[in-house]
Amino acid sequence: MFENLSERLGGVFDRLTKQGALSEDDVRTALREVRVALLEADVSLPVARNFIKAVEKKATGAAVTKSITPGQQVVKIVHDELIAVLAGEDEDPGKLRIDNPPAPILMVGLQGGGKTTTTAKLAKRLKERDGKKVLMASLDVNRPAAMEQLEILGKQIGVDTLPIVKGEDPVAIAKRAKTQASLGGYDVYMLDTAGRLSIDEELMAQVAAVRDVAKPRETLLVVDGLTGQDAVHTAENFDNRIGISGVVLTRMDGDGRGGAALSMRAITGKPIKFVGLGEKMDALETFEPERVAGRILGM
């Protein structure tokens, strides 16, 4: 359904200057196509706009050597810039701040994004790769059987969950998790929260209250990798209101183009730490900018 960028640029570039340097006009013509490619890949409009501006500066005047076409040159500049933005300054995106046991990790996001599943996947990873003793607690008092869902996953992966006490509010559950994590000698405790809309003031205030009690070392925003233009609102609102330390993109096993990755990174400035690649408990990988960049460009 989507043409990839090279094909898209192929036709345009037949008409471009063939030697020397990329002219301002060449670049502008090419970047019109790049813009469409980014939007079709679900990059949020304001993010696409800024990205194009940055690339325009870099590409104008760039030398076109004999061995490559002007089209290939632009694709290369776009690709490199995408990787640079996606990677940011992070050396090791999979590293979590979990010193000072028990270290709290808060999981937040919209409804159905994959928080509960990701909580369990991460707990499994911390246990198996890092030898950490992990406690998981569900603060989701809204969704039917949300607590049972986390409890079942905990049993599947051999990670403890905080016993379910019906009628407790999320802040009380967070306090109990903290106590239990300290007394029980846990290295990490993970707080899975209910899904919430970023404009739901009541629920956003609730999760802010949880944050104030738990003082999380990491607050991870879990986002559906298939997200479209709404990525900009989600990223802005959650980061402004709660303050996030990183992003997890789920459903990257789908055939979505993953433009939300660029939007999230550009708007929050926070690293994308992991990607979810399936429903199974081991389907979690650290974020690789090169892979996602290629995917956004359809290459």
Added chain:
Amino acid sequence: EIRRTLDDDMLEQLEELLIASDMGVDTALRVTANIAEGRFGKKLSVREIKELLAQEIARIMEPVARPLPLYPTKPQVVLVVGVNGSGKTTTIGKLASQFRAAGKKVVIAAGDTFRAAAVEQLQVWGERAGVPVMTAAQGSDPASLAFDAMTRAQAEGADLLMIDTAGRLQNRADLMEELAKIVRVIRKKDPNAPHNTLLVLDATTGQNALNQVEIFRKLADVSGLVMTKLDGTAKGGVLVALADKFGLPIHAIGVGEQIDDLAPFDPEEFAAALTGLDAG
């Protein structure tokens, strides 16, 4: 009121407004071109322009705004499908409640035998709606549950049988085949069933919704759409592209997590929200 000339700049701004709603570049271009026809160079107020846009969108959406059709067949089988987390289970709860309120006898089958606590979740919805939920053990074959549910719904003379399914991404051939198998098994009991196959789409989804509809329609005979989570900041503009391309009816929209948060799809309201006309 300030009037502005409908020129290239203005058209680009309008395109961007639509693109930001997830309409996609092609459809946004087409919609703006349509309203510009015969008006290029004219002076219009912002409100007039938004009204024109909204009218054009409502015009495209009018033919697909259709409630779930009810048939005299007993049981009418409604199969609910979609990618993970889109809102299938919740939508079944809401629909079951509406049908019950309309005096229908409803049975639900908890066909998601995969996800942790999917059954427990649907059982809560069944209680809320006052509708029995048929379940099977986690990990068991959903097709055989669907067969048993058909048998029970027929024996009990239920008006409607709603079948929940596990979330699946459309590029997973194995899971799509599992869905096709559920359909085959249902058809052994009634060759015309499922009478409705609803694809549940999440409003926050971008252009991938086009792939979702294309593949689910091909492999699971989708007969209609429901879009959830329109109570958020997502506008669901991709529905316009979908209407254009596939013409599938949109039966309802999800506007919250409570049992009554399911509304008919209203093209004019949708267009107003999408263009920002509702914000004044």
